[in-house]
Amino acid sequence: MGEKRQYFLCGVGGSGMLPLALILKAGGCAVSGSDRALDQGRTGAKFEFLRARGIGLFPQDGSGLSDKNQILVASAAVEDTVPDVVAARALGARRLGRAELLAELFNAAAIPIGVAGTSGKSTTTAMIAWILHKAGADPTVMNGAVMKNFAREDALFASALVGAGPAFVSELDESDGTIALYRPKIAVLNNVSLDHKSMAELRALFGDFLARADIAVLNRDNDETMRLAGRARAYISYSLENRDADLGAEKIAPAPFGVSFEAVERRTGERIAVDLKTPGRHNASNALAAIGAAMASGVAFGEAARTLSSFEGVKRRFEFVGEAAGVTVIDDFGHNPDKIAATLKTLHEFGGRLLVMFQPHGFGPLKKMRAEFIDCFAAHLAAQDILLMPEPVYFGGTVDRSVGSEAIAAGVREKGRNAQALATREACGERLIALAEPGDRIVVMGARDDTLSQFAATLVDEIRRR
Numbered sequence: 144m145g146e147k148r149q150y151f152l153c154g155v156g157g158s159g160m161l162p163l164a165l166i167l168k169a170g171g172c173a174v175s176g177s178d179r180a181l182d183q184g185r186t187g188a189k190f191e192f193l194r195a196r197g198i199g200l201f202p203q204d205g206s207g208l209s210d211k212n213q214i215l216v217a218s219a220a221v222e223d224t225v226p227d228v229v230a231a232r233a234l235g236a237r238r239l240g241r242a243e244l245l246a247e248l249f250n251a252a253a254i255p256i257g258v259a260g261t262s263g264k265s266t267t268t269a270m271i272a273w274i275l276h277k278a279g280a281d282p283t284v285m286n287g288a289v290m291k292n293f294a295r296e297d298a299l300f301a302s303a304l305v306g307a308g309p310a311f312v313s314e315l316d317e318s319d320g321t322i323a324l325y326r327p328k329i330a331v332l333n334n335v336s337l338d339h340k341s342m343a344e345l346r347a348l349f350g351d352f353l354a355r356a357d358i359a360v361l362n363r364d365n366d367e368t369m370r371l372a373g374r375a376r377a378y379i380s381y382s383l384e385n386r387d388a389d390l391g392a393e394k395i396a397p398a399p400f401g402v403s404f405e406a407v408e409r410r411t412g413e414r415i416a417v418d419l420k421t422p423g424r425h426n427a428s429n430a431l432a433a434i435g436a437a438m439a440s441g442v443a444f445g446e447a448a449r450t451l452s453s454f455e456g457v458k459r460r461f462e463f464v465g466e467a468a469g470v471t472v473i474d475d476f477g478h479n480p481d482k483i484a485a486t487l488k489t490l491h492e493f494g495g496r497l498l499v500m501f502q503p504h505g506f507g508p509l510k511k512m513r514a515e516f517i518d519c520f521a522a523h524l525a526a527q528d529i530l531l532m533p534e535p536v537y538f539g540g541t542v543d544r545s546v547g548s549e550a551i552a553a554g555v556r557e558k559g560r561n562a563q564a565l566a567t568r569e570a571c572g573e574r575l576i577a578l579a580e581p582g583d584r585i586v587v588m589g590a591r592d593d594t595l596s597q598f599a600a601t602l603v604d605e606i607r608r609r
Contacts, residue, residue: 150244151208152176153217153227155198156189156593158287159241159316160216162303164198166248166285169305175199177207177227186593192300205230214239219319242321245285245313250326252283252311254440257325259352260333260368261345262481263429264314266421267333269457270433271312272304277450278442281308287316288476291455310440317348329439330356330375331432335367336481342367350374360435362428363388379439381431383424390431390444392417395424397492400463402427406434406448415448421456423489430454459596461486465603469581471495472606474599478504478590480512480519486586487523495582497528500571502589503535503548510546517554520562529578530555530562531571536592568598576605 150167152160155176168174175198181190182203190200201207205226208215215231215238222228231238249255258268265288272284273292284290284304293301315322330353335345350371353359359375362368363382372378382388383395392404393414403418404427419426430451437447456462464472473490477483483501490497501520503509509516520530532548548564555562565571575585587599 149173149210149213150175151213151215151227151231152241153203153215153221153225154178155193155200156180156186157218158302158591159218161189161193161300162285162287163216163241163245164193165196165303166283166305168196168198175201175207177201177203179203180593189300189593203227208234208236211235216241216244218242219321240321242316242319242324246321246324248283249285249311249313250324253309254311254329255325255327256310256312256329256331256436256440257322257327257352257356258312258314258331258333258432258436259317259322259349260331260362261336261479262485263333263425263432264316265457265476266426266460267331267429267432267436268312268314270430270451270454271331271436273454274433274437274442274447274450275308275310275312275440276304276306277453278437278446280310280440280442281306282310282312283308285311285313286457287314288460289458291457292453294458312436315352317345320344320348322348322352325352325355327352327356329358329360329436331360331436332368332371333362333429333432334365334481335371336365346371353378358439360432360439362432364428379435381428381435383428383431390435392427392431395427397424397489398422399493400461404430406431406444406451408444411444413444415445416452417448418452419454421454422461423485425485425489461489462596464587464596464599467603467607468579468609469583470579470606471584472599472603473584473586474596475586475588476590477501477588479508480515483516483588484519484523486588490584490586491523491525495584496580497524498531498575498578498583498585499524499528500531500533500568500575500585500587502533502568502587502592502595503551504590504592506535506544506546509535509548509551513546513550513554516551517558520551520555521558521560524555524560524562526560528561530560531574532562532564533568533571534564534566536589572598572602572605575602576609579606
């Protein structure tokens, strides 16, 4: 990579860009960037965090690009008309995709560990990071979410680690096809289900991903994942249900904000009690995936399993925000049908009405997965639950807006559940506060909008004051 390189990250505050900026800066590079959220005055604490680490911040007007030796890093979603792109082109500066740059760093590592799948990537990545850290492996980690175990008062946005050890752990995104760039030695595949691409495209991408690895870690409970097992050179399997898997979980005991179980290594019969602080059977499954990846990198089963009882989780994954007047508020990253279903299943393991506010993360996903969203909410909302939806998050750019939130709400109503689309998030908040009664749980769901956490915290304050 070279210490003299200068990188300018367009969208530097994004969940995929911020950890990359931290890794580049720690590697001795000059790093600066711009962000539309900074220009709009949103999420200021995040940008103060970046400034404090020596990362220069500029308006997204092209003014931060002044040297042809700068490398502009931008995702494929950044349009050619964005001023930073125009300025880079005028200078003759190189443009590099975010995934291309991450792949360069990842592939250069001695032990690249890639975590892929439709759901659970961030949590599994954080679990692997914590196991390797506690084992003294000093990993480098690239995550799309803040890892609570590594967050401190002076490092609240701990979505990256920079270590001197051989492992580079990263969650890898299949949405734009760039997973094809990565060459993992250890490939974790949690699950395969419809999200950004067709199932045929996903099978090809994930199958090739497994084929490039020395060893894979596969979820035997997901049929689509096991369809691809033959593409792997070797694999460790895990399952909550199938006793033929290499790793299993028994005596699963859910709690409102955690889950305990006994992790089992089938080959040796070794059993370790795990008390996770992250709830839901799906997180017991994620824990087995992390144990498998750690074992593939040389950590003993028992050490890996025991470490997970001190795992604190990641931000915005079924995160307890607060309680007021008997009403609990939860902040959650659920944004595709699988993630939403997992959260609703976990919540319904305990009594109480759910007031769900789901802010879609874009018009495109609503159009592509309209039927799947409707079926998901219809299947996993109880008769007394209420779903509220503002219009999808939109921060600018060209987009087909033909399918909005009312299309989903109407479909859910037709299937017998209570769903309403409101014009704004503020209107949803007012309705939630008016509806909330003791024993209710308010769940704020959505992605690509850091202000959702602030919104959830405001609900707690407003309910306390009413």
